[in-house]
Amino acid sequence: MTPRRLLAVGAILAIISLVVVLRRNGNASSPVRSLAPQLPPAANSVRQEATGSPSEPSQSPHSAAPARKILMGQPALFAPRPEELSTTERPPLGNLIGAPNTRPDAEPQLVLDVLKAYRRYFGAYPAGENNRQFVNALLGANKDNLPFLAHDHPRISANGELVDAWGTPFYFHQNSRQSIEVRSAGADRLLYTDDDIVAGGPSSSQSGPSVAADNPPNG
Numbered sequence: 009m010t011p012r013r014l015l016a017v018g019a020i021l022a023i024i025s026l027v028v029v030l031r032r033n034g035n036a037s038s039p040v041r042s043l044a045p046q047l048p049p050a051a052n053s054v055r056q057e058a059t060g061s062p063s064e065p066s067q068s069p070h071s072a073a074p075a076r077k078i079l080m081g082q083p084a085l086f087a088p089r090p091e092e093l094s095t096t097e098r099p100p101l102g103n104l105i106g107a108p109n110t111r112p113d114a115e116p117q118l119v120l121d122v123l124k125a126y127r128r129y130f131g132a133y134p135a136g137e138n139n140r141q142f143v144n145a146l147l148g149a150n151k152d153n154l155p156f157l158a159h160d161h162p163r164i165s166a167n168g169e170l171v172d173a174w175g176t177p178f179y180f181h182q183n184s185r186q187s188i189e190v191r192s193a194g195a196d197r198l199l200y201t202d203d204d205i206v207a208g209g210p211s212s213s214q215s216g217p218s219v220a221a222d223n224p225p226n227g
Contacts (some may be wrong), residue, residue, distance in 0.1 A: 053194070083141045084134065085147035087159070087168055095151040101125060102146070102157040105170075112173035116190040118206035119170065119178055122146060122156050122206075123188055133188050139169040139177045146170075172205075183209060 104110055105118050126146060127133050134145035143164065148155040163170055169177040172192040178200055179191040187209065194203035 025040075028040055033134050074075075081132075083136050084144035085141065086149060087144045088148040088153060088155075090159050091154050092153050093148045094158075095155065098158045099156050102161060105161070106163040106173070112192070113205050115172055115193050116178065116205050119190045120188070120207040123180075123190070126156050129188075133182060136182075137179065140167065141181060142180050143168060143170045181209075 022170045031111075062199055073157055099122075101118070102122050105115055105122070110118065123133055123142075123146075130150065134142050134150070136142040136145065143157065146156040147159055147164075157164070157170070161170075163172075165171050165175075165177070167177075171177050172194075174193070174195055176193040179187040179193070181191065183189060189209040190207045191199065192205040193199045194201065196203055
């Protein structure tokens with residue numbers, strides 16, 4: 009075979025080899041191409057289940073956060089976010105707690121009055137095992153997201169507890185569905201001592217706010 013024919017045969021073999029390689033690459037990528045159209049519907053179905061819309065979720069910083077639903081009889085484990093509340097008005101009765109003209113010995117009764125306002129609206133006192141859970145409900149963690157205390161109330165501590173004039177958390181003792189006791193530890197900051205200030209309980213007959221003219225102590 010002449011050199012010219014050898015060159016021609018070599019060129020043909022090289023072209024055939026290139027075609028085979030290209031076909032193999034095309035077959036290897038074809039499953040990916042066949043699966044690719046199936047991915048968006050699956051992704052869309054997950055997004056639709058999570059957001060209620062097949063479109064991309066909104067990234068707007070102004071979209072309101074969904075309110076956490078609280079059922080009656082359930083303790084309010086978390087304080088509500090301000091944007092969850094059904095009103096932005098400040099509850100006037102709650103504002104009397106810690107006001108300049110409110111005496112410290114009148115504050116437990118005021119707290120009781122706020123709790124009674126809650127009971128009149130919902131038919132029962134908040135469910136709770138501690139001060140914070142009662143306060144969460146009064147802040148608006150209830151089934152109507154209705155606040156009975158302002159979220160920035162000056163008497164709510166960093167721990168989320170409502171405190172008395174001496175900085176001690178009020179103690180709530182629920183005797184029954186229709187009877188609750190509010191106790192301030194008083195000036196010695198110790199519960200169940202002689203200077204405790206108590207409102208409510210089975211023998212309580214007071215129903216109106218108790219407001220006096222002396223300033224509470226600092227501290």
